[in-house]
Amino acid sequence: MKYCSQCKTGIEWKIPAGDNRHRYVCPACDIIFYDNPRIVAGTIAEHAGKILLCRRAIEPRKGYWTLPAGFMENGESTEEAALRETREEANAEVIITSLFSMITVPHIAQVHIFFAAELPKPEFSSGEESLEVELFAPEDIPWDELAFPTVNRSLKLYLENPTPRHAHVFDILPHQALSVEEASPKS
Amino acid sequence: MKYCSQCKTGIEWKIPAGDNRHRYVCPACDIIFYDNPRIVAGTIAEHAGKILLCRRAIEPRKGYWTLPAGFMENGESTEEAALRETREEANAEVIITSLFSMITVPHIAQVHIFFAAELPKPEFSSGEESLEVELFAPEDIPWDELAFPTVNRSLKLYLENPTPRHAHVFDILPHQALSVEEASPKS
Ligand SMILES: [Zn+2]
Ligand SMILES: [Zn+2]
Structure with a gap:
């Protein structure tokens, strides 16, 4: 500036x-x-015990898998932002059930907010920012190919904590970000 | 711009x-x-069943009571922002126990985040942005003199929901903001 x-x-x-x-x-x-810090909102959407993930078509972390999520816009709520991003990236209509995680990433001034959600029908497809969209059983989640540490931690916590799930609040520090960024890239 | x-x-x-x-x-x-939307972070700090409130020394809503809260800064976490604001406005050192409320106010592009907290010792005083700081028993809370609808709603939900408290996520819409702003001003 x-x-x-x-x-x-x-x-x-x-x-x-x-x-x-x-x-x-x-x-x-x-x-x-x-x-000021910016909010990234997204969903952990479940259908028949499987989780909806998107493979990123854009940088950063192109080719890696992520939960549908993106920057919250003025005039919308955190839930609306999460639903919009799920729609844009996965062409999926989900129903939010609860706030699941709120994670600060201080070194990039972002707060990532993920809502637990249900995907009532297994209907989805790749939005413009996704290479592919898929439902993964917990045992098939591509842990080494996840795009961001906030996605990794949220998914782990989600699978470890059955319903009713309370909200998890934590931070991702720079050294935690690096450990994921060192994973081998996929394209 | x-x-x-x-x-x-x-x-x-x-x-x-x-x-x-x-x-x-x-x-x-x-x-x-x-x-993008901005985050306001603060605390609902309790000592011996009483809640810590600050009377605002600055606009907007000068003279009204509020929970200690303010804009989150780059480089800090949501919890750190809430603790810093509690320190700055009430000279109080509190311990965060859980995320309590996350409230979007879409028409002003803000997300207000309040953490439940304990004030171990009844030690506090007015910071630069406060006229006075006081502990209020639930029955003494000045409901008609609260500064913001997010404070009003968070306090009501807090008092209605004993521990363990889960996180509450909701929005404040323009007509809800007005109903509080019509309350008689205090100075
Ligand atoms: Zn230019
Ligand atoms: Zn100028």
């Missing part, structure tokens, strides 16, 4: 009055440009 | 290729400026 998006003045990186953190500030408008 | 923060070119409001929503886009750099 170099220029004020309101007046084109060069912005400064400083601690505004009354604050205790560095922010981007326009010295002409006095506007502070805040940057 | 009028100008690109990287190159000062006038930005456009359009649907980028491969997207399905309007975004701010720089026609020179091709950068897309995303705007």
Whole structure:
């Protein structure tokens, strides 16, 4: 960030009055440009004991398997974001049953939120961002080919904890992210 | 938003290729400026059956009572944000016990997250953003003087649901926000 998006003045990186953190500030408008964590919302959708996974058609982690999930947009709820992403990536209509996991990934300023959901009918197909979409029995989940540590941890916790499932809140730290990124890539 | 923060070119409001929503886009750099919901994190902190509330020293809702809460910052977890805000607004050191509520307020693109917490010692004082901080017995909570509907709903659900408390996920819609904003202001 170099220029004020309101007046084109060069912005400064400083601690505004009354604050205790560095922010981007326009010295002409006095506007502070805040940057905050973003939410990724998705579903752990189950049909007849199997879990719906998508193989990513885009970077990052192209070719790896993931739970359907993506960035929450303004104007929608966390549940709506999760349902929309499931629709976009897997052409699947699911029913959310409960909040399952809320995972902060501080080093990339993201909070990943996964809802437990039911897929009433085994109807799905690849959306634009997926190479393929498949239902996996727990014993067939491709653990070494999962895209993100938040997906890995959420799936493990989900399979280890039968209903009623309570919400799990935890963090993924940088060294935990790396251990997954070192897995062999698939294409 | 009028100008690109990287190159000062006038930005456009359009649907980028491969997207399905309007975004701010720089026609020179091709950068897309995303705007996403922000997280507010806080605590419902209990000491000897009483709940910790802060009376706001700042707008919006100056003079009204709130749970200690504020915007989550990059680099911290949701729990760390809630603990930091409790420290900043109430000078209180609390221990988080569980996720209690996650409430989307779609019309202002915010997600409010409250954690149930214990305040081991009745030690607290007003931070810079608080006029006063007090422990309230359930029967003394100033329901007509609460700052925000997310605080009102979270407190009601908290008091109605004894331990073990599961996580509550819901939305606050515009008409629900108004009903609280119509309450008589306090100063
Ligand atoms: Zn400016
Ligand atoms: Zn530009």
